[in-house]
Amino acid sequence: MPRVKQPADLSPKIAEWQRRLLVCIAALLAFELLSGLSIYLLPFSVPNQVTVLLHTVIGVACVAPYLWYQLRHWRLYRARHLTHVVLTGYFSMVAAVAVVISGLVLSYQAVLTTRIGYGWDLLHIIGTFALLASVLPHVLSLVYYARRGGSNEQAMELRRAQRLLGRRTLYGTIALGVVVALLSYAYKPVKLNNKLPADYSYVYGPDRPFAPSLARTNTSQAFDTRSLSGSKTCGQAGCHQQIYEEWSVSAHRYSAMDLGFRAIQTSMGEQNGPESTRYCAGCHDPISLFAGAKNLYRQDLTTAVGRDEGVSCIACHAIRQTDVKGNASYVIAQPARYMFEMQDGSGARTLRNFLIRAYPQEHVRSLQHGLFKSPEFCAACHKQFIDREINQVGWVQLQNQYDNWRKSRWNDTLNPRRTIECRECHMPLESSQDPASGDDRDYNRSPNDGRARSHRFLAANQFMPVALKLPGADKHAALTERWLQGRIDVPEIADKWRKGPAVPIELVAPARVRPGESIDLQVLITNNKVGHDFPTGPLDIIQSWVEIVVRDQNGNVVYETGQRDERHFIHPGSFIFKAEPVDQYGKLIDRHNLWEMVGVRYRRSMFPGQSDRAEFSFNCPATSFARLPGAGGETDSQRVAFTSPRGPVTRLDVHARLLYRKIDQFLLNFLFGESSGITSPVTVVSQDSTSIAVGGN
Numbered sequence: 154m155p156r157v158k159q160p161a162d163l164s165p166k167i168a169e170w171q172r173r174l175l176v177c178i179a180a181l182l183a184f185e186l187l188s189g190l191s192i193y194l195l196p197f198s199v200p201n202q203v204t205v206l207l208h209t210v211i212g213v214a215c216v217a218p219y220l221w222y223q224l225r226h227w228r229l230y231r232a233r234h235l236t237h238v239v240l241t242g243y244f245s246m247v248a249a250v251a252v253v254i255s256g257l258v259l260s261y262q263a264v265l266t267t268r269i270g271y272g273w274d275l276l277h278i279i280g281t282f283a284l285l286a287s288v289l290p291h292v293l294s295l296v297y298y299a300r301r302g303g304s305n306e307q308a309m310e311l312r313r314a315q316r317l318l319g320r321r322t323l324y325g326t327i328a329l330g331v332v333v334a335l336l337s338y339a340y341k342p343v344k345l346n347n348k349l350p351a352d353y354s355y356v357y358g359p360d361r362p363f364a365p366s367l368a369r370t371n372t373s374q375a376f377d378t379r380s381l382s383g384s385k386t387c388g389q390a391g392c393h394q395q396i397y398e399e400w401s402v403s404a405h406r407y408s409a410m411d412l413g414f415r416a417i418q419t420s421m422g423e424q425n426g427p428e429s430t431r432y433c434a435g436c437h438d439p440i441s442l443f444a445g446a447k448n449l450y451r452q453d454l455t456t457a458v459g460r461d462e463g464v465s466c467i468a469c470h471a472i473r474q475t476d477v478k479g480n481a482s483y484v485i486a487q488p489a490r491y492m493f494e495m496q497d498g499s500g501a502r503t504l505r506n507f508l509i510r511a512y513p514q515e516h517v518r519s520l521q522h523g524l525f526k527s528p529e530f531c532a533a534c535h536k537q538f539i540d541r542e543i544n545q546v547g548w549v550q551l552q553n554q555y556d557n558w559r560k561s562r563w564n565d566t567l568n569p570r571r572t573i574e575c576r577e578c579h580m581p582l583e584s585s586q587d588p589a590s591g592d593d594r595d596y597n598r599s600p601n602d603g604r605a606r607s608h609r610f611l612a613a614n615q616f617m618p619v620a621l622k623l624p625g626a627d628k629h630a631a632l633t634e635r636w637l638q639g640r641i642d643v644p645e646i647a648d649k650w651r652k653g654p655a656v657p658i659e660l661v662a663p664a665r666v667r668p669g670e671s672i673d674l675q676v677l678i679t680n681n682k683v684g685h686d687f688p689t690g691p692l693d694i695i696q697s698w699v700e701i702v703v704r705d706q707n708g709n710v711v712y713e714t715g716q717r718d719e720r721h722f723i724h725p726g727s728f729i730f731k732a733e734p735v736d737q738y739g740k741l742i743d744r745h746n747l748w749e750m751v752g753v754r755y756r757r758s759m760f761p762g763q764s765d766r767a768e769f770s771f772n773c774p775a776t777s778f779a780r781l782p783g784a785g786g787e788t789d790s791q792r793v794a795f796t797s798p799r800g801p802v803t804r805l806d807v808h809a810r811l812l813y814r815k816i817d818q819f820l821l822n823f824l825f826g827e828s829s830g831i832t833s834p835v836t837v838v839s840q841d842s843t844s845i846a847v848g849g850n
Contacts (some may be wrong), residue, residue: 435481
């Protein structure tokens with residue numbers, strides 16, 4: 154008689170399908186796969202951020218049990234023939250190990266470093282899809298063969314065990330999904346007050362709430378101050394600490410706390426109405442502008458946050474669109490904020506930092522874009538005009554760095570690689586480990602170049618950081634002076650401009666003169682390395698001038714011009730770069746009251762690459778005199794000086810300096826009173842010397 158084939162003993166397989174560890178691992182693995190796909194595919198939201206947190210916690214927690222189960226599973230079935238079921242099992246094991254290792258590395262980086270590695274992130278994503286693509290056919294094949302395994306009791310028991318595992322896996326996954334939903338519902342974000350004050354004055358119409366500034370919000374509504382502030386958190390998180398420290402002493406940071414700005418804003422509000430100060434606020438104090446602080450019944454016309462942060466990190470990085478008209482012609486959007494980002498406390502700070510690092514897509518998308526690289530981005534604020542809406546008369550162009558640059562030799566439209574743009578000059582590359590370092594969108598950079606752009610925005614204000622006593626002000630002021638002198642190297646553009654001073658001067662004088670002869674001196678001044686006019690900015694308050702001192706061979710002053718008196722005023726008649734705007738009655742605008750300006754009666758500055766010439770004339774002395782103290786028994790108060798001839802003049806030493814200061818003394822005295830003792834420091838931009846022989850033919 155033929156032997157009857159006995160059915161295989163399915164007890165070990167049934168036991169495996171019923172194992173509690175498998176149920177736990179299956180549910181957790183299913184949640185990890187689905188939550189990972191959610192994080193990768195779904196838009197930024199509170200539920201997705203909760204998913205990131207739970208995904209990380211569960212992923213780390215189940216590493217040990219998963220590895221234990223995987224090792225045990227491999228030891229049980231490693232002797233099997235290499236079928237497609239075994240092969241997909243191996244594939245899923247390799248993919249799972251890759252996901253586990255990359256997940257652990259990413260978790261470590263998100264908790265303890267400043268950013269996740271994008272290579273590890275890519276491996277984690279690819280591993281997830283690979284695991285999904287291998288584990289599904291592996292499990293489904295086993296289910297399929299079990300269904301074809303006959304109708305005996307053990308085969309039916311195996312199928313029941315598989316169905317039970319499937320249900321428990323589904324229930325466990327759903328339960329974890331419910332946890333995500335409950336935690337998302339329980340989270341209470343900070344409620345923002347995006348409404349203008351009830352007494353807000355729409356003097357320029359309800360459709361232009363921030364006029365006469367051209368700044369706009371993407372919703373045409375107010376922005377809560379908290380939504381555009383919080384720059385300190387960028388440094389506290391350890392991510393952008395270097396950039397924060399650079400920004401914290403920059404002109405962008407102190408734009409609203411600037412002593413001159415605040416005093417002039419008060420004067421403008423009192424004279425022209427508080428709503429008119431919105432004209433300045435789009436660039437100087439955007440946080441306060443969009444919160445509705447430039448309004449009636451508000452004495453300080455600002456908010457504490459706006460005054461402290463000026464052009465904050467977010468106020469700049471949240472700009473979505475600009476126009477080259479100037480006067481803050483930009484559109485700003487209120488960026489989505491991460492959970493706990495606007496809440497205090499160490500726990501909230503830890504969770505916020507983790508979320509931004511572990512789930513950086515929204516952070517990068519909303520705050521980093523190519524618009525920053527264009528000079529047109531800077532043009533929104535670094536170009537200014539007034540029109541009839543401001544001065545009641547008509548349109549007048551004020552400072553205009555953008556068009557200066559656009560029309561200059563620094564903007565090579567035929568060869569962009571020969572162009573020097575705003576950021577290349579004012580934001581030179583610095584060695585940095587900042588997460589923002591590296592860039593593959595610049596022709597001369599790479600994603601891993603270990604450099605980031607400086608956020609000091611070095612320019613020409615060596616006065617205000619020190620006056621405000623900002624941390625690091627002395628260093629910043631010293632760097633600003635070096636910048637004015639052209640003594641800071643910028644390797645990125647070293648081959649595009651000449652070495653040496655930014656604005657060099659050259660003395661032209663005769664080699665020899667006779668006593669009594671008229672001496673003509675010339676000082677040639679060249680705008681060598683400045684990307685716009687020199688000087689630039691509000692030329693009614695900025696001053697750059699030439700100082701000449703001529704001494705004989707004994708050190709006696711023979712001729713001088715461009716000196717300052719004991720009250721810090723420049724002597725009348727000095728050669729000076731400045732502007733003299735006037736109002737409609739022809740009166741001088743000397744208090745920076747630009748809202749009354751209709752034109753300019755005098756203006757002197759140099760376009761990029763151009764030169765100017767200062768001329769001086771005096772008579773050569775024949776005899777050198779020395780000053781001697783009075784003789785006799787006079788008291789100090791009676792002591793006088795006498796001059797005594799010391800012989801013929803044989804040599805004249807000429808020294809010329811180009812000087813610069815940010816605010817003229819008259820305006821400082823008007824704003825703060827002469828008794829305040831406030832004066833702007835003076836920087837020697839460049840200098841030159843020569844000697845003239847006296848006598849003979």
